[in-house]
Amino acid sequence: MAMAYIEPAPIKDKENPLESMMSRFDAAARLLGISDEMYDILKVPARQVIVGLPVTMDNGAIKVFEGYRVIHSNILGPAKGGIRLDPAVNLDEVRALAAWMTWKCAVVDIPYGGAKGGIACNPRDMSAGEIERLIRQYTVAMLDVIGPDRDIPAPDMGTGPREMAWIVDEYSKAKGMTVNNVVTGKPLVLGGSLGRTEATGRGVTVAALSAMDKLRMNPYRATAAVQGFGNVGSFAAELLHERGVTVVAISDISGGYYNASGIDITAAVTYRNGNKGTLEGFSGAEKISNEELLSLAVDVLVPAAKEDVITDDNAASIQARMIVEGANGPTSASADEIINSKGILVVPDILANAGGVTVSYFEWVQNRIGYKWTLDRINRRADRVMKDAFDRVFETSQRYQVPLRLAAYIVAIDKVSSTYKFRGGY
Numbered sequence: 001m002a003m004a005y006i007e008p009a010p011i012k013d014k015e016n017p018l019e020s021m022m023s024r025f026d027a028a029a030r031l032l033g034i035s036d037e038m039y040d041i042l043k044v045p046a047r048q049v050i051v052g053l054p055v056t057m058d059n060g061a062i063k064v065f066e067g068y069r070v071i072h073s074n075i076l077g078p079a080k081g082g083i084r085l086d087p088a089v090n091l092d093e094v095r096a097l098a099a100w101m102t103w104k105c106a107v108v109d110i111p112y113g114g115a116k117g118g119i120a121c122n123p124r125d126m127s128a129g130e131i132e133r134l135i136r137q138y139t140v141a142m143l144d145v146i147g148p149d150r151d152i153p154a155p156d157m158g159t160g161p162r163e164m165a166w167i168v169d170e171y172s173k174a175k176g177m178t179v180n181n182v183v184t185g186k187p188l189v190l191g192g193s194l195g196r197t198e199a200t201g202r203g204v205t206v207a208a209l210s211a212m213d214k215l216r217m218n219p220y221r222a223t224a225a226v227q228g229f230g231n232v233g234s235f236a237a238e239l240l241h242e243r244g245v246t247v248v249a250i251s252d253i254s255g256g257y258y259n260a261s262g263i264d265i266t267a268a269v270t271y272r273n274g275n276k277g278t279l280e281g282f283s284g285a286e287k288i289s290n291e292e293l294l295s296l297a298v299d300v301l302v303p304a305a306k307e308d309v310i311t312d313d314n315a316a317s318i319q320a321r322m323i324v325e326g327a328n329g330p331t332s333a334s335a336d337e338i339i340n341s342k343g344i345l346v347v348p349d350i351l352a353n354a355g356g357v358t359v360s361y362f363e364w365v366q367n368r369i370g371y372k373w374t375l376d377r378i379n380r381r382a383d384r385v386m387k388d389a390f391d392r393v394f395e396t397s398q399r400y401q402v403p404l405r406l407a408a409y410i411v412a413i414d415k416v417s418s419t420y421k422f423r424g425g426y
Contacts, residue, residue: 295318
């Protein structure tokens with residue numbers, strides 16, 4: 001089973017996701033000393049759209065789904081963010097993720113604002129035809145919202161290249177011409193970019209190696225544990241392994257797998273791809289729980305599975321020297337103080353998993369100029385973007401004497417607020 005690129009999974013924690021994001025935003029805004037007026041501008045989304053989507057189901061009945069699109073900011077450029085299909089999607093979640101996209105794009109210094117979209121539905125209970133009619137209806141409803149110079153969707157949970165192709169087709173029919181740069185994450189034949197599938201995992205690896213360099217850690221003597229073996233985790237594990245890091249543990253929904261001598265990542269990927277996408281039954285390591293994986297005494301811990309896996313309940317048991325966040329929100333705000341007190345270096349999600357949106361930007365650029373770059377050029381440019389972003393955040397953390405998470409927010413907030421001031425946006 002080939003892995004398709006999706007943006008890291010949106011958070012849907014027990015706490016309000018908007019409040020989770022805002023707690024870190026608030027701390028960074030105070031340190032940066034922005035005005036109350038600027039705080040209010042950055043806090044409130046620029047546009048929030050809720051639509052009803054009537055769809056004819058296979059049985060002939062018409063069912064109405066609720067769809068969302070939130071543009072948090074477009075001050076740096078067109079808004080950017082995925083569309084997800086999930087029964088639990090709600091406005092607060094979409095607002096939080098849209099804001100995260102603003103900060104993520106600003107951290108890696110690409111000319112995008114932040115957006116996010118979603119439809120409350122269960123795609124696992126729907127046929128391909130029903131999903132197609134739903135996506136096309138969503139596209140029509142959002143014709144005055146999305147656009148290559150306004151707001152550019154991408155895949156997220158429950159969507160992929162297939163859904164992006166439907167959006168391109170429906171949008172193009174409305175405009176009377178082919179507009180393939182209205183979305184990213186498309187099939188290669190429709191203008192998708194090489195390197196996008198592995199982009200987030202590759203970015204996680206670059207961030208990890210950059211952090212290891214700051215701590216003077218030799219990759220060939222380092223160990224790593226990767227929680228989550230989907231798109232992000234499997235590529236991160238593979239690329240860390242290629243750079244000499246011994247990956248001693250991996251996991252997926254079936255549990256964790258540990259081998260003190262190092263797991264053969266290529267064999268694990270091959271096994272998963274031939275085993276309906278799961279590691280269940282993998283014999284190259286002993287079975288452990290996901291919870292045990294998190295507390296292993298490794299140099300690098302990569303939580304790349306889901307939100308809130310590190311909380312105030314288990315933070316004290318973390319023994320890794322650094323945490324590189326492949327997923328969105330894998331560390332709860334309540335765990336930050338515990339992790340920081342243990343001296344663990346955390347490369348935050350808005351920096352570590354920004355490789356995906358970086359290559360999405362490259363796809364958009366290639367579509368606009370009508371020319372495809374080679375995979376080597378894409379990888380070299382993406383690596384440089386991630387390395388430069390890490391260096392900016394690290395320098396900011398040193399200047400303000402704060403953890404990398406707050407430093408990343410400071411970099412992002414400073415960029416967006418400074419742009420508002422130069423443009424005279426209020």
